[in-house]
Amino acid sequence: MSVRLKLTLSYAACLMFAGVMLLVAVWVFLLRYVPDRVLIIPGSATFVDGVFPIRSELLRVFAPRAFVLMVILLLFGLVGGWFLAGRMLRPLDRITAATRLASSGSLSHRIQLTGRNDEIRELADAVDGMLGRLEAHVAEQQRFAANASHELRTPLAITQTLLDVARKDPHRDTHDLDDRLRAMNTRAIDLTEALLLLARADQRSFTRQPVDLSLAAEEATETLYPFAAQHGVGIEVSAGTAITVGSSTLLLQLATNLVDNAIVHNLAEHGTVWVTTSAHAGTVSLLVENTGDKLSPELVSTLTEPFQRGALRTHTDHPGLGLGLAIVKSITQAHDGTLTLTPRLTGGLQVKVELPAAPPASPTG
CATH class of the missing domain: 3.30.565.10 (Histidine kinase-like ATPase, C-terminal domain)
Known part of the structure; x- marks a missing residue:
């Protein structure tokens, strides 16, 4: 059962319950105090042993009409409940659509729900805030990955260039080449360790x-x-x-x-x-x-x-x-x-x- 159908049946059940309670109230506070029979003047339309069966007559007339009224209340509850449930759940459809777009990789979409500041509006605003933070975090991670790739590529490219030059010039001073290669290697190691430390801190994988x-x-x-x-x-x-x-x-x-x-x-x-x-x-x-x-x-x-x-x-x-x-x-x-x-x-x-x-x-x- 969908949430809309559950809400519809709940509205209809509440309305039926209210109708039954109303009929019970009519019986308890009104019909039960009506006398069973009353004396009437002879020659009137309904005459049985000089008395009129007023309570049974009221029940005979009232019961079918009460049944019809309950059927009308049931139909009204189902139709009205279906309409009201759809109207209340419409913002949730927008929230669901936004989360589906986010799961597909589109984080720029926002719900931007208008209207009164109720619970559903607060939920929509919370989802918008979460999407904004996710978008900023993903953009930051992409920039970080691009920068890290560039930073790691630089010492490697310099090292490759030094090696190529040394190969073409076998008489070059090897001490200078060794110093520069060591410097580039040290820089690459320091950068890698810094990136690992940064990842460790982000993951919170440490003992407190x-x-x-x-x-x-x-x-x-x-x-x-x-x-x-x-x-x-x-x-x-x-x-x-x-x-x-x-x-x-x-x-x-x-x-x-x-x-x-x-x-x-x-x-x-x-x-x-x-x-x-x-x-x-x-x-x-x-x-x-x-x-x-x-x-x-x-x-x-x-x-x-x-x-x-x-x-x-x-x-x-x-x-x-x-x-x-x-x-x-x-x-x-x-x-x-x-x-x-x-x-x-x-x-x-x-x-x-x-x-x-x-x-x-x-x-x-």
Whole structure:
């Protein structure tokens, strides 16, 4: 049975039930109080032993008409219920058509249901929102796949060119060729590992355990101190206890990427990076700020996209892979957190990661 037929039968049944209850009410509150017989004047039309059988006569007249009325109510309930059910289910047909188009690969179609803001309208709006997010996600994945293919092809193409040149010139310096091949190979390995890390974060395939962001921040800064000193960048750390739940490896990678990004995209001389961790009501945060050129909000909004290197902000010979902040974004989302990028008024960037705080430990007894 279709939903429309079920609704139709339900409407008809409710109407029939209401009719029966009405007849019962007429009997209980009216006919039962009518006397069985009454005295009449002799010589009238109906005369039986000087009394008129009023109740039986009323029942004889009322019963057929009540039956006809119930049949009319049944027909009205079926026809009216069929019409009303079709009208109520018509928006669901539009929702079904939209989902079928989406399943066939067309994500641009929208239901755009008008009318009152009822449950069906809310469902249609929710489906429209889901289709919009799916379309954006698919477009992002397509761009990512195209960019990843391009990035992976570049070192391979350069390697092939170097090998071709070496084959044509056997007297070429092999040490220079070896250095360049090693550099290209290292870049390809780094890019592949970054892509794998990004995929791992997106899939949320990791074990969750309590992690102190302050320890991750301190380890990341200690590891990158030589790199910062090499480029004349100072690091100031203010690490307050900030315990969340997640992957210690991924969160360490998150902190490392943020500090590394702050070092690379800094002033040419005498730059500074500030790293702060703190705990709040229900959340913990990692804040990384750096000096640098003034950035526009439009540029900042694109920095978490894969392979957006922000070349205009770079003042070092470390071009990066363009995946640092993209990995930070994926790790943050995998830990149900939020990532906020804000340009500093005096130049540089402020990056804030907020994650849910770990629940308080249960007392042992």
